[in-house]
Amino acid sequence: MVAYSFKSGFIPDIQSGLKCQTIRLPRKRHARRLDALQFFTGPRMAPVRIGSATCVANRDVRLDFDADRVTLDDFEVIEGDEALNAFAVRDGFRVPERLASLSEMPPWEYMTRWWRMTHPDSPVFRGVLIDWGLTFEAVK
Numbered sequence: 001m002v003a004y005s006f007k008s009g010f011i012p013d014i015q016s017g018l019k020c021q022t023i024r025l026p027r028k029r030h031a032r033r034l035d036a037l038q039f040f041t042g043p044r045m046a047p048v049r050i051g052s053a054t055c056v057a058n059r060d061v062r063l064d065f066d067a068d069r070v071t072l073d074d075f076e077v078i079e080g081d082e083a084l085n086a087f088a089v090r091d092g093f094r095v096p097e098r099l100a101s102l103s104e105m106p107p108w109e110y111m112t113r114w115w116r117m118t119h120p121d122s123p124v125f126r127g128v129l130i131d132w133g134l135t136f137e138a139v140k
Helices: 008-016 081-090 107-118
Strands: 002-006 021-024 036-041 048-054 057-064 069-072 076-078 124-131
Touching: 002 008, 002 021, 008 036, 008 048, 076 081, 081 107
Parallel strands: 002 036
Antiparallel strands: 021 124, 036 048, 057 069, 057 124, 069 076
16 A cells, blocks of 8 residues: 655645646655555645545556647647646646636646746656556545
8 A cells, every 4th residue: 555645735636536647756755556545634644544545556657848849658749738737636736726717737737837836947857757647546
């Protein structure tokens, strides 16, 4: 079983099924296909379990925000507004409803801005994409 922690802003989209993937820095052991996943939020010393899922895919990912391009496993390229916006929504980057009336920002632009604030020195990010599809089950 592999555990992943999420910022609270992502929880509603995980629970609704809109967010069905996460992008992380490489580490020794990420989830592999068919591994059980546990999802948490909150501080490390007092985490709150929000649910579980099954990993359906583990892929290398390269996000190039200057070129507006996502590359999966070094061969599948995602480009163009429609495809990039769909990718961003799957990762939880739709403009929150409470801000929708203030901004018509597309999801890819929202994701780009968030990544640039979070990782300011890195216009290209290489990591791992963990996909759980529609397998999420909330804690009861």
